[in-house]
Structures are given as C-alpha cells and as structure tokens.
Amino acid sequence: MLYVVFYFQVHQPYRLRHLNVLDIGKGIDYFDEHLNSQIMRKVAEKCYLPTNKILLDLIKKYEGKFKVAFSITGTAIEQMKAYSPEVLDSFKELVDTGNVELLGETYYHSLSFLFDTNDFLEQVAMHRDLMKSEFGYFTETFRNTELIYQDSLSDLIYEIEGFKTILTEGVDRILQWRSPLYAYKNYAKTINLLLKYYQLADDIAFRFSDRDWPEYPLTVDKFVNWIDHLTLSEKEGKNLFLNLFMDYETFGEHQWAETGIFDFMRHFPEEILKRPHLGFANPKEAYQLANYQQEALSFPEPVSWADVERDLSAWLSNDMQLNAIETLYNLINLIRQKGDEKLLEIAHKLSTSDHFYFMCTKYFQDGDVHKYFSPYDSPDQAYIYYMNALADLEERLQ
Amino acid sequence: MKVLMFTWEFPPLIAGGLGMACYGMVRALLELGIKVDLVLPTKELVYFPLREPDDVDKLPAVFLDPQKHTEYVSHKFLNIEERLDYIGVTVHPETYLQLGELKKFVKAIKKEYQREFITQEEREIWEELTTQLMGDEDLFKKVQEYTLRAGHFARELDFDLIHTHDWLTYPAGMLARSISGKPLVVHIHATEYDRAGGPGNERVHRIERAGMMYADRVIAVSQYTAQMVMSHYRIDTAKISIVHNAFSLSDEYHRTKKRIFKGPTILFLGRITLQKGPDYFLEMASKVHKVHPEAYFIMAGTGDMGRELLYKSAAKKLGNKFLFTGFLNRQQVEDILRASDIFVLPSVSEPFGISPLEAMAFGVTAIISKQSGVSEVVNHAFKIDYWDVDLMAETVNHLIENPELCQKIGLEGMEEVNKIRWTDSAEKIRQIYSSTLSEYLKSTSS
Numbered sequence: 001m002l003y004v005v006f007y008f009q010v011h012q013p014y015r016l017r018h019l020n021v022l023d024i025g026k027g028i029d030y031f032d033e034h035l036n037s038q039i040m041r042k043v044a045e046k047c048y049l050p051t052n053k054i055l056l057d058l059i060k061k062y063e064g065k066f067k068v069a070f071s072i073t074g075t076a077i078e079q080m081k082a083y084s085p086e087v088l089d090s091f092k093e094l095v096d097t098g099n100v101e102l103l104g105e106t107y108y109h110s111l112s113f114l115f116d117t118n119d120f121l122e123q124v125a126m127h128r129d130l131m132k133s134e135f136g137y138f139t140e141t142f143r144n145t146e147l148i149y150q151d152s153l154s155d156l157i158y159e160i161e162g163f164k165t166i167l168t169e170g171v172d173r174i175l176q177w178r179s180p181l182y183a184y185k186n187y188a189k190t191i192n193l194l195l196k197y198y199q200l201a202d203d204i205a206f207r208f209s210d211r212d213w214p215e216y217p218l219t220v221d222k223f224v225n226w227i228d229h230l231t232l233s234e235k236e237g238k239n240l241f242l243n244l245f246m247d248y249e250t251f252g253e254h255q256w257a258e259t260g261i262f263d264f265m266r267h268f269p270e271e272i273l274k275r276p277h278l279g280f281a282n283p284k285e286a287y288q289l290a291n292y293q294q295e296a297l298s299f300p301e302p303v304s305w306a307d308v309e310r311d312l313s314a315w316l317s318n319d320m321q322l323n324a325i326e327t328l329y330n331l332i333n334l335i336r337q338k339g340d341e342k343l344l345e346i347a348h349k350l351s352t353s354d355h356f357y358f359m360c361t362k363y364f365q366d367g368d369v370h371k372y373f374s375p376y377d378s379p380d381q382a383y384i385y386y387m388n389a390l391a392d393l394e395e396r397l398q
Numbered sequence: 399m400k401v402l403m404f405t406w407e408f409p410p411l412i413a414g415g416l417g418m419a420c421y422g423m424v425r426a427l428l429e430l431g432i433k434v435d436l437v438l439p440t441k442e443l444v445y446f447p448l449r450e451p452d453d454v455d456k457l458p459a460v461f462l463d464p465q466k467h468t469e470y471v472s473h474k475f476l477n478i479e480e481r482l483d484y485i486g487v488t489v490h491p492e493t494y495l496q497l498g499e500l501k502k503f504v505k506a507i508k509k510e511y512q513r514e515f516i517t518q519e520e521r522e523i524w525e526e527l528t529t530q531l532m533g534d535e536d537l538f539k540k541v542q543e544y545t546l547r548a549g550h551f552a553r554e555l556d557f558d559l560i561h562t563h564d565w566l567t568y569p570a571g572m573l574a575r576s577i578s579g580k581p582l583v584v585h586i587h588a589t590e591y592d593r594a595g596g597p598g599n600e601r602v603h604r605i606e607r608a609g610m611m612y613a614d615r616v617i618a619v620s621q622y623t624a625q626m627v628m629s630h631y632r633i634d635t636a637k638i639s640i641v642h643n644a645f646s647l648s649d650e651y652h653r654t655k656k657r658i659f660k661g662p663t664i665l666f667l668g669r670i671t672l673q674k675g676p677d678y679f680l681e682m683a684s685k686v687h688k689v690h691p692e693a694y695f696i697m698a699g700t701g702d703m704g705r706e707l708l709y710k711s712a713a714k715k716l717g718n719k720f721l722f723t724g725f726l727n728r729q730q731v732e733d734i735l736r737a738s739d740i741f742v743l744p745s746v747s748e749p750f751g752i753s754p755l756e757a758m759a760f761g762v763t764a765i766i767s768k769q770s771g772v773s774e775v776v777n778h779a780f781k782i783d784y785w786d787v788d789l790m791a792e793t794v795n796h797l798i799e800n801p802e803l804c805q806k807i808g809l810e811g812m813e814e815v816n817k818i819r820w821t822d823s824a825e826k827i828r829q830i831y832s833s834t835l836s837e838y839l840k841s842t843s844s
Contacts, residue, residue: 020723021658021696021722022658022723024658025657025658025659319709319713320708320709323712324712326717327717383708383712384722387718387721388718388721390718391694394718398660
C-alpha cells in the first residue's frame with residue numbers, strides 16, 4: 001500500500017506595530033491588534049472555514065478512510081479565540097471525528113530548539129497542554145517549527161514521554177539515493193521519522209496556480225497518476241508513505257479559491273480511494289504500518305522546509321537576524337531570572353520565527369515569498385521595530 | 399538698506415541647516431532695519447518682500463506678473479500652508495537633492511500605477527523606474543531655471559546689494575550682479591568638499607569657485623570654512639569674512655529632561671551620510687558597549703548610509719542598545735534631545751554644524767568633531783578629532799562613569815549656548831554690507 005499522509009500547518013504570528021524609539025517606555029502594546037485581527041478574519045473567511053468544511057464533508061463521506069493531520073500553534077489558537085472563535089469550533093468538530101491527528105510543536109512557533117533547550121522544552125509542554133485543554137487530544141507526533149530537524153532534536157523529543165514520531169523535510173543532501181516514501185528512524189533508532197515528499201507537496205502548495213509551470217493546470221487525474229507511478233515497491237508488499245506537508249493557508253489564501261484549489265481537494269480523496277493500493281494514513285499510524293526494517297537516518301546539520309536551500313538561512317543568515325535572536329534569548333534568560341511571567345509571555349510572542357523571517361534579505365525566488373508574507377516594507381524596518389520592542393521589554397524588566 | 403537675497407532653503411522649505419540659518423539670519427537683519435527681498439525656488443515667479451521681523455513667518459509674496467498678483471491677492475486661503483502651496487513652495491525634508499517637484503513627479507506617477515491589487519513585485523518595478531527617471535540632471539535643470547529667473551528680479555526690483563547662499567544660488571546672484579551692477583555677497587554654509595568628504599562633483603566645485611571669484615565679498619560660516627575656501631578654491635583672503643552662525647531656540651520648547659531609558663543615552667542626530675561621520679559614531683558605540691552594556695545609542699535621522707549603518711550595527715552585535723529612529727519631526731527632535739545625556743557630532747567635515755548647539759540648549763553634554771565650525775564658538779563641550787574613536791569612547795565612558803560631571807558640563811553648555819544670538823552675527827553682516835557698499839560706491843564714482 002501507499003498511504004497519502006496529509007499534514008497541514010496552521011499558524012499566525014503576532015505581527016508587530018511600527019514601533020519608534022520614542023514609543024519606548026510608554027507602555028505601548030507591541031503587537032498590531034488591528035492588523036492581526038484583520039488577517040485572522042481574512043484567513044478565516046478565505047481558508048480556515050471553507051477548507052475545514054470541505055475536510056469535514058470528506059471525512060464523513062468516506063467513513064474514516066480519509067484522514068488528515070494538523071499542527072496548530074498556540075499563537076494561532078489564541079488569535080482564533082480573540083478574533084474568530086468559530087474557526088476554533090470548526091477545528092474541534094474536525095478533531096471530534098477521530099480521523100484527525102494533532103501534532104505537537106512549540107507553542108509560539110519558535111526557534112528555541114536552536115538557542116535555548118529549557119525554553120524549547122517549556123514551549124513544547126505548553127503546546128501539549130493546550131492541545132489537551134482545547135481538543136482533549138494527547139499528541140504523539142512532533143513537528144518542529146518549519147520542519148527544522150537535526151539529530152539532537154530527536155534526542156530531546158525522545159526524552160519527552162509519548163512522542164513516537166517526528167516529521168521533517170525530505171532533504172536531498174540527507175536522503176541521497178534513498179526515497180522519502182519509506183518510514184525511517186532517527187540516527188539512534190529511538191524514534192520514527194517521516195519525510196516530506198517536497199516535489200509533490202510543493203506542486204500543490206507553490207505551483208498549483210503557476211501558469212509558467214509546464215504541468216499547469218494541475219488536475220486530480222494527473223496528480224493521482226503521478227502518485228500511482230510512485231508505487232513500484234508495492235509489489236514487494238511494502239507500505240509506503242507519501243508525506244504531503246504544507247501550510248494550511250495554501251487552501252484559499254496562498255492559492256485563491258478561483259485557482260480551483262478547493263475543487264482539487266474535494267475530488268482528490270475519491271481518486272485515491274478508487275485504487276485499492278492507495279489510501280490515507282495519519283503520521284502516528286505510520287510506524288505501525290511499516291512492515292520492514294526502518295533504516296536510520298542521520299541529520300548532523302539542521303534542515304528545514306524553507307526556500308531552495310532547505311536550511312536555516314531564511315531566519316538566521318544575516319546580521320540583523322542573528323543580533324535580534326541572540327538579544328531575544330539573552331533577554332528571555334534575564335526575564336526568567338526575575339521570574340516575571342507577564343514579560344515572559346511577551347518575550348515568547350517575540351520568539352515566533354516569523355519575526356526573523358521578515359528580516360530576511362535573501363533575494364531572487366525566495367525573496368518574493370518572504371515579501372508576500374511580510375507586513376513591513378522592508379527587512380530593515382522589520383528589524384528596527386523588533387529591536388525597539390526588545391529595548392522596551394528590557395526597560396520594563398529593570 | 400535693501401538686499402536681494404537668493405537662497406534654496408527657507409522654512410518651511412528645509413532640507414538641512416541652511417534653511418534654519420537663513421531664517422535666523424534674516425529675522426535678525428530685519429530687526430536691524432535691513433529690508434530683504436527673498437527669492438526661493440518656487441513654482442511661481444514670486445519674491446517675498448520681508449520688512450518686519452515677523453515677516454519671516456508670514457512670508458508675504460508678490461507675483462512679478464501683475465495679473466497673477468491680482469488673482470493671488472483676491473484668493474482666499476484657509477491657512478499659510480495652503481497659500482504657500484498655491485505659490486509652489488514644497489516641503490522636502492529628506493535630502494538636499496530631493497526637490498519638491500521631483501516629489502510631485504513621484505506622487506503623480508504613483509497615483510497612476512497604485513491600484514488596489516498591485517503586487518509587491520509590480521510596485522517595486524515602478525519604484526525602480528521612478529528612481530531611475532530622477533537624477534542630478536533634475537537639480538541642474540532646476541538651478542538653470544532659477545538662474546534665468548534672477549534676471550527678472552535684477553531688472554524689476556530696487557535693491558542695494560545681492561546676497562546668495564551656497565552654490566545652488568550662486569549663478570543667480572552672478573547674473574543679478576551682471577544685470578544690476580550691484581555688489582554681490584556669497585555666503586558659504588557648506589562646500590562640495592564638506593558634503594562629499596573630498597573633491598566631490600567637479601561641476602559643483604567649479605560653480606562654487608565661479609561664484610566666489612565673481613563675488614565682491616565672501617562670507618564663511620567659520621574659520622574652518624574660510625581655511626577650506628582658501629586652500630581648495632584659492633580665493634583672495636582679503637575678500638573673505640567670517641560670520642559664525644548663531645542659534646535661537648523658540649521659548650515654546652520644553653527643555654527639562656524626560657528620559658526614555660534608565661541607562662545613559664548617547665545621541666547621533668543628523669543626516670546619516672558620509673559628511674556626518676555616522677560610522678565613527680558606531681565604532682565609538684561598539685567600544686563603549688563593551689565597558690557599559692547598559693548604555694543606549696540612538697541614531698536619529700535618515701540618509702544614504704542608513705541601511706549600511708543598520709547592517710553594520712547588527713554585525714557589531716550591540717544587542718538592543720543601538721537603535722534607529724528614522725525621520726523625526728521637530729516635536730520628536732525635542733523629545734529625543736530631552737531623553738539624551740550625551741550628544742556626539744563626529745562629522746568628517748562640518749562647515750558649521752548647528753545641531754550640537756541645539757543639543758547643548760537642552761543641557762545635553764556635547765562631544766564635537768574638531769573638523770567643525772561650531773567647535774570655534776563653544777567652550778563647554780569636548781572637541782575631538784572625528785577619527786579618534788578611542789578618545790571619543792574614553793570620553794563617553796568617563797561621562798557615563800561620572801554622571802554628575804556630565805550633568806554639570808551639560809548645564810554649563812546650556813548657559814553658554816543661551817548667550818549665542820543671531821543679533822550679533824547679523825550686526826557683523828550689516829558691517830560687511832556697509833563696507834562692501836562703500837567700496838562699491840568708491841569704485842563706481844572713480
């Protein structure tokens with residue numbers, strides 16, 4: 001069998017106000033409530049609500065054969081509650097079907113794994129508690145921010161009770177001749193790994209409406225045919241996993257409704273389920289379905305799902321990003337020493353990876369994607385506002 | 399006595415110090431009973447007959463074309479801004495070279511391409527195109543137009559002498575002198591050497607030299623500038639007089655301290671451009687940060703080196719202690735001065751430099767580049783070579799470690815600056831006018 005494993009990332013950061021030096025010390029809220037509420041409502045209307053409806057209908061229609069997984073960040077849940085509670089309700093309805101898996105991650109969608117282990121573990125625990133309290137769900141699969149992964153992450157996650165699988169990117173430089181369709185183990189063989197099949201996942205997420213793409217338009221028929229051709233090992237009776245991981249906002253927000261993305265999703269399960277050797281699975285089921293010795297993969301250097309480099313350069317390549325994040329984690333340390341919970345919450349909201357993504361100055365193809373997501377005119381401005389926020393935070397601490 | 403004065407800047411038309419200097423100077427000249435017909439780079443062909451000191455704020459205008467003037471006089475304006483807009487005085491605070499009309503062009507173009515659903519990519523293409531359509535040529539074109547206009551004023555107005563400020567208006571002054579036969583005073587607020595930190599634009603340099611050569615008298619804003627004029631432009635020293643700029647702070651300002659940061663706050667205030675030495679400020683900050691990580695460094699202003707400084711400051715890993723304000727309006731300048739302890743002016747070459755005086759008026763302790771004119775007029779400030787960042791850092795450290803000393807020097811500086819008045823400088827200018835006129839009368843009668 002070949003199982004299609006859908007995982008959708010649901011995330012919204014707290015975007016910053018255009019903070020000036022002269023605003024420092026005036027007790028101003030750093031986050032642009034107007035903008036954040038506007039974006040949450042827009043994405044709710046264009047993506048979350050309609051897509052959730054489609055998925056719910058599909059799950060009901062195929063009576064348990066269609067499955068998806070979500071990773072929903074704490075900052076997204078908080079903003080749903082504040083600005084669009086019906087979205088949270090519709091996610092709860094989906095989880096209640098029993099066919100939806102929720103993944104664990106850092107509450108604030110942060111890069112803390114790379115900078116502060118204690119902070120990382122705390123954010124993971126916070127997120128697990130949130131999934132428990134909001135959805136009554138106990139998470140068993142972990143995805144780190146932006147699918148950032150390296151060997152040492154698996155050691156940390158293995159230590160946390162209950163996590164059995166980690167998702168990450170199927171990076172060529174790690175896989176080399178291997179296929180991302182197999183279920184793997186981490187380097188120490190203590191935890192399972194599922195790798196994103198980026199060619200096909202990105203066909204949906206990035207290329208779906210690209211008229212310059214030779215395969216445009218992407219029809220369900222064509223796509224399922226491609227999937228069909230992946231099943232060579234099936235003859236040996238091996239269970240494979242086609243991991244289609246992407247931002248949930250792909251549906252209706254990055255790819256507008258007019259592109260036909262909703263119709264694509266509506267008809268995709270039918271075509272898959274028509275074929276007896278194809279099906280759907282959730283990430284947590286994969287290791288039980290893997291009917292072969294899972295090979296161990298070592299990731300000595302960090303990888304991610306971002307940009308063509310699939311490394312950390314989207315968040316951590318220029319001096320602004322590095323100075324900003326190092327200053328943040330120093331500050332988090334100071335705040336912990338003083339034990340100020342209120343300031344820690346603010347600092348955590350500033351730990352969301354998007355803040356550093358907005359400061360990225362890489363250009364060409366990827367620069368475009370960065371600009372699309374940025375609420376600021378330039379990376380320079382993003383940095384200036386961010387550093388002003390950190391200066392204010394430090395002033396509040398003293 | 400009546401003066402035909404040409405200047406490129408006058409409030410509200412301000413880019414840098416020139417406009418403010420002209421404002422203070424003209425007001426003080428009016429107080430001495432000197433009449434000024436002021437010509438600015440306006441869209442309409444107008445001049446501003448200033449007779450009373452308050453006229454510098456009212457800016458009464460006369461259109462050369464009588465019919466247009468009748469229309470103008472009968473026009474009802476809600477406020478002064480609307481009236482100045484009618485005349486075509488546009489405010490352009492960013493840089494010396496960005497002219498009001500270019501802004502209008504940018505605005506007009508933007509109106510055409512800016513639609514609700516414009517992509518970021520498309521917008522950038524347009525912005526790039528607009529930038530490429532503007533250049534030095536636009537400035538020279540504007541200077542050409544301004545120069546030709548001077549002929550009208552020279553023929554139609556009645557005046558005793560001509561006074562021009564900086565190279566953009568030298569050609570106009572020269573033409574007016576040639577037509578009217580009245581003596582010409584050129585006033586040097588900055589030379590191309592200062593702006594470029596070296597020879598700079600050859601064309602500008604030659605225009606400057608022509609103006610100085612043709613002038614009957616040259617006024618330099620400092621000894622420092624006079625030296626520059628003698629060595630780089632080879633101008634007859636007998637022709638040069640020094641009149642330091644002065645400074646008057648409106649009483650409306652609140653000058654009491656109002657801190658932003660608990661830690662010591664060190665300020666750079668000015669255009670972020672080579673001439674002002676922002677990179678030396680950063681070097682100093684980097685050294686001080688190692689000793690006093692609690693100190694904040696504020697870079698206030700905008701300029702062509704802004705981005706470079708932003709990136710460099712991030713690379714120096716000064717954490718959240720090196721901050722940028724972007725463009726500040728008058729009120730915000732006041733706020734940032736009230737929040738600062740130490741002001742540093744590391745200019746590579748500063749003919750005068752009014753900002754340290756302003757800072758000192760707020761009781762902020764000033765560290766001033768020796769390569770500046772302003773260092774000639776104040777005593778209660780530290781004077782350091784702009785390149786000596788070690789000494790600059792040591793001085794800042796010393797002031798941080800001795801806050802009482804810092805405060806004491808700040809207060810002494812404040813007292814000193816309060817005594818500097820435009821009246822004294824205007825009196826010197828009046829004497830220069832008088833002697834120029836008498837020499838002129840002597841030469842025409844003989």
